[in-house]
Amino acid sequence: MNYRSIEDLNRTITTNLSKVPLEIDLIVGVPRSGLLAANLLALHLNLPFTDVEGYISGRILQSGERMKSYIKPFSEYKNILIVEDSIWSGSSIINVKSKLNGLYPEKKVLYTAIYAVTEATNNIDFYFEICPGPRIFEWNMMHHDLLEKCCFDIDGVLCIDPTEDENDDGPKYEHFLENVEPFFRPSKTIGYLVTNRLEKYRALTEDWLLRHNVKYNHLIMLDLPDKAARLKANNHGGFKASVYIKNDCYLFIESSIWQSKQIADISGKPVYCTDERKMVFPNSIGKSKFLLRKVVKKLIGK
Template identity: 45%
Template sequence: MNYRSYSDLSNLIKNKIPMFQSKNFDLIVGVPRSGMIPAYIIALHLNKKCCDVETLINNYPLKTGSTRNAKNDIKYPSQAINILLVDDSICRGTSLANELSKIPAELKVKITTLAIYSSERERSDVNLYLEYLPMPRVFEWNIFHHNVLERSCFDIDGVLCIDPSEEQNDDGEKYIEFIKNAPSLFLPTGRINCLVTSRLEKYRPETENWLKKNGIKYNSLIMLDLPSKEERQRLGAHATHKAEAYKKLGLDLFYESERNQAIKIHELTKKPVYCVDTNEMFTKGSIYSAIYGSSGVRKSAIFNMIKTLPIPLYKSLRFFYRLIK
């Protein structure tokens, strides 16, 4: 499962700014909705005006902020000479083709098309792309609204709703009250294949009522069949319970809130796990990601430490690093 975050998107565009500068675009147009994100990033870096396809087609006045003026004095899209039409990604090319079909011929000849991510290395349906990113893939901006939900497992606490506080997590009346009224967090658009939670089976009625109240669609709900919170903590079965269900179901992605559990689920299943808390996707390179991720140490420090090891051990580690990377 290939994954790209807003940070990845921003850094990729930033590294390509010299290429954008060389082409002298005077208007950046985004394909709604996801194409507007990279379109605005590019436009802000270049200090050019930006709009959506509807504004381009109807020649509505171009808007700009009051803090700085764009480099050109274009007031209307029709005044643009060199237009960049941007979408976040391209796979079959249908969405971009549909947008282009709406645009009048006199404007279309001014347009260069760009997709940030392409599912193919070679293609003729877009003029430019910035990175080859094969399927399957998801992005930070669509991961809760992608059709991968149909083939995914979801944790509940910390993903669909907030985590209970220490006081609320009493395995009693306070916890029941929390389950009934927990504030929602990330609410997916589509149907989830399976919810896999460490909540105890005895809280199924309250959990199902909360899911219904918040409009969350799912096929099944797997809970821990243990008598108490103390027994659950004694067994430390959180990640193992989730991993076993994920593996048995044969699904493609697990959404987990807690980082250590996400890493453990991936290690046990060898399957992709998305950590909601840290915005990380653990896949084949999970050991690399665990070391260099948001809560790890800096890469340079690790490399400097490794270089002090005996040569045979150093070579072995270097080989392993290249293998997983």
């Protein structure tokens, strides 16, 4: 799994500024994610910025007091750079090209993407970095079709964790399950919700997920009688890792950093830690176990 954070995006842009032709005088972002990349690039180059629809309409986005002296009438911008955050199939850029083709024949228009796959580079004039798949970006992770091939924790991810007082395995905890507010709000269907919540709280959990429009295919809960049994088992990360191993998922999204490391090491697969906003990768032993499982799976034809 190739992951890029917002910090990575900014770093990739700043270390590749020399790729941008000096004559570029207007940056245009492709909605939606391309606007983030284009805005960062425009800031670093001290250039005016707009979106595709703004460009079509001949409109430059307001840039504040500092940029007022740099803003020119739209007709005077001659060298335009259209920016996407990433290119995969090239369909988004191709769609933009069809909109802009012949619109302003007096302007020279170039196309770029911050992250590209080699197969799609013929659709753009240049790129900042090759980032092959499977890949996922921090700025659109919760709204990516890839979520259907992911495992998700609930507490700390879809909602905040309960406090010690709320986590009484009784009325206070039931009140928490019914009333806790959503935290991250994925807009795509999640493949597997994997939680250390006890099976006896399934109905309350399912009701909360329904009320907050969380779409998912499977809800896998810990089948133990009570909190005391869960604490005695002390297998929080191990339980989640077992589900991750069993199912053909690309990524596990977990809140706790220590559980993230445990899940990654046991499964041999990456885990995204929401608490620290970083990807956690397995140690060498975990990687070896993962590769061994792949070999065995291939040999038995499953």
